[in-house]
Amino acid sequence: MKHKACNKIQLNTFLKFFLALFLIVSCFMFHVSLIYAQQISISISPPLLDILIKPGKSILVAYRVENFGDPTIVESKVLPFIPKDNNGNIQIKDKFEGPIQFNLDNANLKLGDSFFLKTHDSQQLLLRINVPEDVSDGDYYYSLLAQTQPPPTIEGNSSSRAQATIGSNILVTVSGSGKVDINGKVALFDVLPHWKLNIFGRTLKLFDSNDKIPVVMIVENKGANRILPQGEIVMKGNFGETAHYDILSQNILAQSQRQILATPSATIDCQNDSKEKVCLTPTSLILSGFFIGRYLLSTTLNFGEGTPNIFASTSFIALPFKFIISLFIIISAAVLIIRKIRDNQ
């Protein structure tokens, strides 16, 4: 009897242990992370550096490169870049050039040296930017790049090995006097119309009342230093209605153009409406609403305190063409049906 009771206690203990083990294992199974093959994930901060500096001066800037992926080897380097297009994209040059000198002040690292980063580890890069005395006034553009090493080759199989590089842009304006050359103009300010109609030498830009109105504004920098436009776009309708859209300040590099963005802008789902005109061409602003009549769009820009205002304008006409055509088709169909019924009678 005593033996049976003992067995029962042992069985209960085993069941409790099994239940506890089951609960703990279940808990671990609830949290399933996504597993990938070797992954690279790196970040750099700050992503942009904007310096106005006199010749003969140097500054020290602390960057941080952090690894969120698998352990990897990273190499740092600085290369010059040029603007690639008017959308803010850049083209990094293959080799270093230009008068600005870059060095790392880290005790154990030089530019071009590789360093190992464990997962969630980070490396501070103390970048010294030195402008020699004889550097002429002007703008110089560079990127600090952190490049990972590609993984080892796979024996026996053909493969591509991916390498990740992340960059942080450095815009250096050298000025001995502290003054900069600001010379900007509006190169293009227009709408992308659905239809264009030329009447007596004038071009009418036509939209349907329900269309979204894409606006394109390109600002050209003809000066020797980068500029930062500020201002707004104003839309005025027939009935005195007015809407204001703020221009987002974005650098325009020397001797280049950039498409400027304004906010608040409507958005379009280009995944589903990929054939929409606004999806095919980059735009500065998309206006949405119900438009009827003639609308005047104007923009006023300046490039900082003490700079003159620059003005540009355009207009468009919106009418309910789709509604009118639909109405015409319905009326025509109705007339035809009524006539046919009458003829049959």
Place this chain on the structure above:
Amino acid sequence: MKFKIVFILVLCSTFYVPQIFALNMESPRFRIQFSNLNTASGTKSSEGYSLSDTVGQLAAGRFDSEGYVVKAGFQYLHSIIPFRFTITDTTIDFGPINPKTFSAAKTNLIVSFGSAGNYQVTANEEGKLRSPSGNTIPDTTCNGKSDTCSENVAKPWTSLIAYGFGYHLEGDDAASDFIDSTYFRPFPDSSKKKPPAVVMSNVNVGKNRTATVTFKVNVSPDQVAGTYQTVINFIATPSF
């Protein structure tokens, strides 16, 4: 017994730690995040310079000194989302490549970008797919004739007698010329001084913008057997 079960459940609940986010205020153009959690800040000086800094810099600032002005971050907007670039699988294994058969492999490119301004991801190859004996697989020209693709223009690549190596991209911020899954481009060859091609870009704020790259190879029956390798360099840079 009850106490033990409760204890185990409480213990289990501590294993699952959900991600915690700060409060986001966002529109299609901006994302403002609270709050600013600096790890250290202050003014450091020596004989030659004076520098104000914010370690773990969440709020960028304008730092003045005699001889220079430094602005770090995007026009004083700085985010707690750093500029981060991820490649989910760095080894793109084609396996055994058979003539007149498409071999494909995929990886994801992920960009997180928390500040104003835009970003771009460009790509190029460090030479053609090459075997140790020096034989190469050419870069694709897609189906050819009117469907001839280039480094910057994707075209359909469906013909099994069109040989080469190329890539297709789909997902967030992918280049718009990849109209559907049949559209491919060759990688620009950096050994021939060709500039990298833009594969992803966006003018808006974004977090975990993900595009899938499909690498594809098709070889002719005359292709010399061997193991072909190359390195693809993806470069993520913010705008200026």
